[in-house]
Amino acid sequence: MSNRLRHKSCVACVRMKRKCDRGWPRCQRCIKRGSECHYIGQDCNRQQNNTAMQPLVSSQQQFFGQASSNWQVEQYHVEPSSAITPFWDGAPLQFTGNFHLTSLFDGNNFDFSNIETSTSQQILSNPDLAITQASSDPGLLPRVNFMAKRLAMIPRAFAQHGHTIFIHRMQFQQNPSVALYDAMSACALYHMRGAMNEAFVFGNLELKCQQLISSINANISFVTKTELLAALQALLLYQMIRLFDGDIRLRAHAEFDEPNATSWAAQLNNMICHDHQNMVFDPNSTEMSIVTTGIDSNWNSWLVNESIRRTVLVTFMLNGVYNFLKLGYYTPTKSPQCFTAQAALWGAQSAHDWIRAQETTARLEIWVAHWDEMIANVKPADLEEFGVLVMMMLWGVEATQIWLGDSHTEYGFEDILKK
DSSP states (O other): OOSBOSSOOOHHHHHHTOOOOOBSSSOHHHHHHTOOOOOTTOHHHHHHHHHHHHHHHHHHHHHHOSOOTTOOOOOOSSOTTSOOOOEETTEEOOOOTTOOHHHHTOSSSOOGGGOOOOOHHHHHHOTTOOOBOOOOOTTSHHHHHHHHHHHHHHHHHHHHHSOOSSSOHHHHHHSOOHHHHHHHHHHHHHTTOOTTTHHHHHHHHHHHHHHHHHHHHHTTTTOOHHHHHHHHHHHHHHHHHHHHSOOHHHHHHHHHHHHHHHHHHHHHHHHHHHHTTTOEEOTTSSOEEOOOSSTTSSHHHHHHHHHHHHHHHHHHHHHHHHHHHHHSOBOOOOOOOEEEOOHHHHTOOSHHHHHHHHHHSOOOEEEGGGHHHHTTTOOGGGOOHHHHHHHHHHHOHHHHHHHHGGGGGGGTOHHHHHO
């Protein structure tokens, strides 16, 4: 018997004005949101199927407990001092002691297909899926909330300053991109919204996002590396707004568009891996080098490739943090990803400054999976915000504060220290 019914959309999809696949007993959107799915005139038939579904429900509850309709990611953008705290039956989610950034990049093979962006549908269809469950470790909630707050602040920072931890100012200025210009205008408009224009602002945000996705996917075979990079950076800005705004429609749209972000990141990573076939790392050594006699031997090429490395990492971080806030679990993904942690190199505003920084400072090209060994001789002055955020996800808030010393206030730790 088909699990697709010949009736109108479910009540939830009608309210959200979204297309419903009319799946039985729940449509895919309701499965993804973890909510009840009601069809007008079908409640009697639903009761007859509850017994058959019981084993599946038990499998789901084994991981999550009883799902509640009051789960929320509180709006962060309106009140900067508030943390993003999700709730599951009214209680804050607690996170597993195994939630470390290195687990998101575990192993030697890059495999984006393992990134799980769906929700309980995956548990129902595959109860044996390797999932890291939530636990009662209270020390992990601060680091995840802190990261979510910092990610939610990025669109405003981009609108104000024209650069972020993964978008370099000179990349934006020297290689004008329609995608990034549209994203900047959408970010600026979003942060000037009010009660009277909110509907227009949200509509413009969705329009720009869908135009971006459609244009890239329609020409995906012909898109250049720099075009795809700018597109993914713009999409991440849209995702950060929509996932953490607090509006359920924006969040639903962002979840629906997440596969595009992971797909584009996979393509960019493949491009950079092809460029750097001579990337060398000895697991028994703390030294790593990316051969700079080719693609990264000049500043512009290095800038593009470093932006890709950071953008791919941010894609992982945003995906992992949001899904862990929402679901309390994540599925580890394999990647030998690295990035340049040296603040002087990322902060260079010209080829001359970049060359001088290479001559006077260590490059600090760090493999995330080998963070502890590679950060051993690094000083706080050597890192900028991106490296600090990676450290915070790996070590936790308190350990990062201690390591940073007096410079901790530069990275948003001041309020936490006062508590």
